[in-house]
Amino acid sequence: MTALLEAQGLARAYVVGGGLFGPRRIIRAVRDVSLSVARGEALALVGESGCGKSTVGRLLLRLEDADAGRIRFDGQDLRALSPAALRALRRRMQPVFQDPYASLDPRRRIRDVLEAPIRLHGLRGGEAVGARAAELMTGVGLAPDGLDKLPHQFSGGQRQRIAIARALAVEPDLLVCDEPVSALDVSVQAQVVNLLARLRREAGVALLFISHDLAVVRHLADRVAVMYAGRIVEEGGTEGVFTAPRHPYTAGLIAAAPRTDRGRRDHPPLAGEPPDPLSDLAGCAFAPRCALAVARCRAEPPALRVTSPGHRAACHRAEEVPAPPAPEMAADTPLARRLDIYRRARAADAVEQETPHA
Amino acid sequence: MQPADPAPLLDIRDLHVALGQPGRRVPVVEGVSLAIAPGRVLCVVGESGSGKSVTALAAMGLLEPGRSEVRAERMSLGGTDLLRLDEADWRALRGSRMAMVFQEPMTSLNPVFTVGDQIAEALRAHTGLPRAVARRRALDALREVGIPAPETRLDAYPHELSGGMRQRAMIAMALVGEPALLIADEPTTALDVTVQAQILALLNGLRTRRAMAVLLITHNLGVVAETADDVAVMYAGRIVERAPAATLFRDAQHPYTLALLGAMPEGAARGRPLSPIPGRMPAPGRAPPGCRFAPRCPFAGPDCAETPPLREVSPAHAVACHRAPVEAAA
Numbered sequence: 260m261t262a263l264l265e266a267q268g269l270a271r272a273y274v275v276g277g278g279l280f281g282p283r284r285i286i287r288a289v290r291d292v293s294l295s296v297a298r299g300e301a302l303a304l305v306g307e308s309g310c311g312k313s314t315v316g317r318l319l320l321r322l323e324d325a326d327a328g329r330i331r332f333d334g335q336d337l338r339a340l341s342p343a344a345l346r347a348l349r350r351r352m353q354p355v356f357q358d359p360y361a362s363l364d365p366r367r368r369i370r371d372v373l374e375a376p377i378r379l380h381g382l383r384g385g386e387a388v389g390a391r392a393a394e395l396m397t398g399v400g401l402a403p404d405g406l407d408k409l410p411h412q413f414s415g416g417q418r419q420r421i422a423i424a425r426a427l428a429v430e431p432d433l434l435v436c437d438e439p440v441s442a443l444d445v446s447v448q449a450q451v452v453n454l455l456a457r458l459r460r461e462a463g464v465a466l467l468f469i470s471h472d473l474a475v476v477r478h479l480a481d482r483v484a485v486m487y488a489g490r491i492v493e494e495g496g497t498e499g500v501f502t503a504p505r506h507p508y509t510a511g512l513i514a515a516a517p518r519t520d521r522g523r524r525d526h527p528p529l530a531g532e533p534p535d536p537l538s539d540l541a542g543c544a545f546a547p548r549c550a551l552a553v554a555r556c557r558a559e560p561p562a563l564r565v566t567s568p569g570h571r572a573a574c575h576r577a578e579e580v581p582a583p584p585a586p587e588m589a590a591d592t593p594l595a596r597r598l599d600i601y602r603r604a605r606a607a608d609a610v611e612q613e614t615p616h617a
Numbered sequence: 618m619q620p621a622d623p624a625p626l627l628d629i630r631d632l633h634v635a636l637g638q639p640g641r642r643v644p645v646v647e648g649v650s651l652a653i654a655p656g657r658v659l660c661v662v663g664e665s666g667s668g669k670s671v672t673a674l675a676a677m678g679l680l681e682p683g684r685s686e687v688r689a690e691r692m693s694l695g696g697t698d699l700l701r702l703d704e705a706d707w708r709a710l711r712g713s714r715m716a717m718v719f720q721e722p723m724t725s726l727n728p729v730f731t732v733g734d735q736i737a738e739a740l741r742a743h744t745g746l747p748r749a750v751a752r753r754r755a756l757d758a759l760r761e762v763g764i765p766a767p768e769t770r771l772d773a774y775p776h777e778l779s780g781g782m783r784q785r786a787m788i789a790m791a792l793v794g795e796p797a798l799l800i801a802d803e804p805t806t807a808l809d810v811t812v813q814a815q816i817l818a819l820l821n822g823l824r825t826r827r828a829m830a831v832l833l834i835t836h837n838l839g840v841v842a843e844t845a846d847d848v849a850v851m852y853a854g855r856i857v858e859r860a861p862a863a864t865l866f867r868d869a870q871h872p873y874t875l876a877l878l879g880a881m882p883e884g885a886a887r888g889r890p891l892s893p894i895p896g897r898m899p900a901p902g903r904a905p906p907g908c909r910f911a912p913r914c915p916f917a918g919p920d921c922a923e924t925p926p927l928r929e930v931s932p933a934h935a936v937a938c939h940r941a942p943v944e945a946a947a
Contacts, residue, residue: 307809307810307811307812308780308809414897444664444665444836445664445836445838445877445880445881446664446876446877446880446893446894447893447894448880448893449880449881449882449891449892449893449894450893452882452891453890453891453893456888456890457890471809471810472882473810474881474882474883475882477882477887478882478885478887478891479882497887511811512810512811514814515810515811515813515814516810516839517810517813517814517817517837517839517840517842517843518839518842518843518883519838519839519841519842519866519878519881519883519884520842520866520883520884521842521843522842522843522862522863522866523821523843523844523862524814524817524818524821524843524844527818528811528814528815528817528818529811529814529815530815532779532781532782532811532812592867592868593867593868593942594866594867594868594869594875594878596944597869597870597875597942597943597944598875598878598879598884600943600944601872601875601876601879601892601915601943602879602892604915604916604943605876605879605892605915606892607915
């Protein structure tokens with residue numbers, strides 16, 4: 260089976276400075292990234308600010324051009340396509356961004372936001388357009404009477420669901436979501452996470468989920484790719500990556516994510532910060548922060564290699580990375596029992612539809 | 618928080634804050650009581666609009682007098698009655714016995730002065746120390762917060778530092794006056810997780826070494842679990858549950874606390890939907906009578922139209938809910 264989206268050897272550098280602003284320097288944001296997303300699959304791209312994950316998203320969406328590398332969508336090389344063919348292909352790959360406040364025009368009614376792309380791509384005609392818009396609202400858990408409202412009449416979580424409905428209006432095969440729940444409170448974040456999970460299950464939409472939030476990623480993704488300093492350092496099935504990481508950076512990220520089941524933190528955090536993207540390192544970019552680093556790591560960059568079936572890591576000492584502590588949520592605490600009672604009570608009176616608040 | 622503790626450093630009882638122009642003020646914080654002993658970390662946790670940040674601003678005297686009204690039965694720091702301070706007293710207090718750290722260090726640091734000058738000036742403003750001494754103390758402070766090569770960073774401008782280093786510099790500036798109380802409002806929210814873990818470890822070490830009391834405002838229950846001694850959960854301007862952290866994460870009882878934990882992806886079974894909280898928090902002044910969480914609560918009944926008092930369910934653990942604790946039979 261061919262992948263829905265396949266990228267090989269993507270690279271992107273930015274030139275900064277020159278002239279008045281000091282010497283001309285090169286920031287290597289993305290340095291040789293290859294990834295693929297199968298139909299209906301959720302791939303998470305994780306890492307910290309500056310690792311290049313958002314740039315990869317922009318390259319894949321063709322919001323900017325890669326300096327090197329090849330992107331294939333449904334088997335077609337994006338570079339080889341005519342402008343018209345590229346437009347048609349773009350419809351099938353839709354972005355969802357972090358900030359629904361910025362991505363919705365405050366003066367446009369929701370009806371127009373949803374109906375315009377349906378008409379533009381000729382997906383429906385006449386009265387079927389309005390019916391489709393109502394269906395999209397229902398699909399993201401909002402009441403169709405919200406169609407005649409303006410963005411400010413919705414809460415942040417509702418706006419993010421509208422942004423998703425807009426992306427779905429053109430019936431894409433893939434959503435590229437860049438931190439779609441990061442700006443939301445946890446109670447609202449859960450709605451959007453549930454919606455994305457349901458879209459995959461019911462509509463078979465594939466997801467490229469760019470996020471720094473490991474708990475959300477673990478919940479939602481089939482596979483995870485971890486980026487550090489412009490490269491993918493580990494990639495594999497979600498459970499494998501979380502329970503047996505094969506790159507020390509992944510292990511450090513997992514250990515750093517705050518959890519509610521462990522009590523007071525007593526382990527020392529991963530020291531240091533990611534390298535300056537201006538610098539060119541001889542060996543592994545993570546070596547200066549790595550507890551496992553040896554002389555070889557500082558001399559020879561590790562290649563991404565298979566450590567077990569479906570799992571790859573770029574580390575000379577991948578097999579020696581210690582497993583992170585398992586979740587310790589004891590099933591027999593009063594809290595665990597009450598959470599169970601709460602979830603059942605909540606499911607019983609779950610109301611899918613919501614009306615705008617204003 | 619600790620009724621057994623005889624001498625809390627920060628002691629706030631029955632705090633009420635209303636915001637807005639006179640005549641059009643809306644209540645934002647209602648009846649909040651908090652106490653922190655030296656060397657302890659109290660986390661106030663809640664979502665946007667819970668009143669947690671306004672509570673912190675009131676404790677720091679940072680609410681504009683013309684646009685706010687602060688009332689309390691008691692608000693004191695050590696022996697000082699905070700309710701009787703004028704603006705000059707507040708300024709003297711902040712930066713000496715009380716200091717604060719905010720979410721975004723770039724907006725709190727002045728971009729046109731070096732980090733060292735800003736820390737030294739903050740100290741000189743309160744102590745009148747000679748320049749050279751203040752500069753040496755600034756260097757000590759940068760070293761204490763773990764900034765690498767502090768001698769060179771002293772002369773760096775804020776934009777030359779990474780986000781994590783700027784937050785460390787902010788903490789150095791807060792520490793240089795040797796405060797007894799540090800108030801930190803979402804200090805790690807803008808940071809990456811590995812840097813967040815470093816900053817939390819730093820704060821934790823500092824409060825132990827200096828026996829400093831810390832009031833940490835956060836929306837992140839994971840941060841609470843890993844840093845707090847005591848926790849207060851706020852909803853729509855009120856404390857709905859408070860407990861020692863170890864108790865809360867074993868025995869939380871308020872349906873809103875359960876709702877927050879239930880909405881988190883952590884611990885939820887993969888492939889099973891998370892439990893979002895339907896509806897939204899009431900806007901200030903628009904809260905329903907009685908329990909404010911009732912419209913979103915799966916356990917609510919007619920009696921919830923009556924405001925539930927914050928009652929102790931076990932020593933130091935208090936819950937404002939008629940239905941708590943919910944048990945399987947319910």
